[in-house]
Amino acid sequence: METSKIEGRYDRNFNTLSLEEQTKLSGSNVTVIGLGGLGGGVCEMLARVGVGHLTLIDGDTFEASNLNRQLLCEEHLIGVFKAQAAKDRINAINSEVIVNSLKEYLDESNLYERIKNADLVVDCLDAIDTRFMLQKAAQKASIPIVSGAIAGVTGQVTTILPGDKGYELIYGKKGGKQSKGVETKTGNMAYCALFVAAIQSSEVLKILLDRGDILQNKLLIAELWTNTFDIIDLI
Amino acid sequence: MITIDLKLFVTLSRYLPKDSDCLEISKGTTVEKLILDFGIPLELVKLIFINGKKKDPGYQLKHNDRVGLFPPVGGG
Numbered sequence: 001m002e003t004s005k006i007e008g009r010y011d012r013n014f015n016t017l018s019l020e021e022q023t024k025l026s027g028s029n030v031t032v033i034g035l036g037g038l039g040g041g042v043c044e045m046l047a048r049v050g051v052g053h054l055t056l057i058d059g060d061t062f063e064a065s066n067l068n069r070q071l072l073c074e075e076h077l078i079g080v081f082k083a084q085a086a087k088d089r090i091n092a093i094n095s096e097v098i099v100n101s102l103k104e105y106l107d108e109s110n111l112y113e114r115i116k117n118a119d120l121v122v123d124c125l126d127a128i129d130t131r132f133m134l135q136k137a138a139q140k141a142s143i144p145i146v147s148g149a150i151a152g153v154t155g156q157v158t159t160i161l162p163g164d165k166g167y168e169l170i171y172g173k174k175g176g177k178q179s180k181g182v183e184t185k186t187g188n189m190a191y192c193a194l195f196v197a198a199i200q201s202s203e204v205l206k207i208l209l210d211r212g213d214i215l216q217n218k219l220l221i222a223e224l225w226t227n228t229f230d231i232i233d234l235i
Numbered sequence: 236m237i238t239i240d241l242k243l244f245v246t247l248s249r250y251l252p253k254d255s256d257c258l259e260i261s262k263g264t265t266v267e268k269l270i271l272d273f274g275i276p277l278e279l280v281k282l283i284f285i286n287g288k289k290k291d292p293g294y295q296l297k298h299n300d301r302v303g304l305f306p307p308v309g310g311g
Binding site: 034036037038039124125126127128131148149150151152154155156169170171172175178179180181182183185186188219221223228230231232233234235 | 242244245246279281282284287288289303305306307308309310311
């Protein structure tokens with residue numbers, strides 16, 4: 001059985017993945033919210049590995065300050081919608097992926113509708129309060145969230161399943177009232193963004209394939225100045 | 236006195252004392268007291284972890300504890 005119209009496309013996925021797993025990925029539907037430093041890396045990796053359906057959402061357009069880290073951002077794309085650039089990029093690297101790109105910001109009024117048909121949602125947002133809104137919508141839709149966040153050369157990843165306390169364990173009960181974290185003081189480095197995006201992509205695959213260990217109720221923290229890597233038990 | 240290994244992340248690192256990996260503190264010190272003693276604004280500490288497990292500010296530190304203090308990180 002061939003898994004792609006381009007012979008050999010997925011050859012190097014085998015036998016890390018089985019044919020059955022590759023086929024399962026082709027039928028999977030993942031929504032990525034936020035197409036900046038994290039989201040650009042995540043959607044590229046998911047498309048290359050063969051996730052068949054991607055919904056890519058961001059209402060923002062590129063600006064020059066995105067060039068230091070965002071894979072989707074190119075000089076000639078300044079002012080262009082990130083969702084459009086993401087769709088074009090995915091079409092260029094894997095035209096068999098069905099991409100639904102939405103140029104819109106999400107809030108409590110539209111989040112549930114946008115994510116309810118996904119197998120899981122990847123949180124690549126840049127605002128803490130929106131993450132809490134996303135969790136509420138994902139809980140209602142009974143789908144997992146794979147969440148990443150970065151500041152400078154420090155990154156974190158966690159996986160939130162329906163019924164979990166999720167972000168409250170990381171940001172506190174009142175955390176949903178604040179928008180930004182310490183990244184406003186540190187900026188964000190490309191290699192940290194892509195490191196976190198890689199861990200998020202790995203979590204997505206493990207959930208879709210029901211395989212390996214996931215970061216449920218755990219927080220992976222990476223600090224790259226000191227090569228500190230911790231997995232914290234949140235409960 | 237007891238010794239702990241203290242690690243402060245991101246913007247909290249500016250408060251890191253010397254010899255933080257072998258820091259001497261009084262027996263019975265809570266994490267909250269440790270935070271205040273080093274002049275760290277309490278509201279900047281969102282996550283406290285001791286030996287890889289999340290703890291509350293009232294946790295009483297023990298000899299050889301590995302202590303991590305983490306601020307809110309939200310960038311994407």
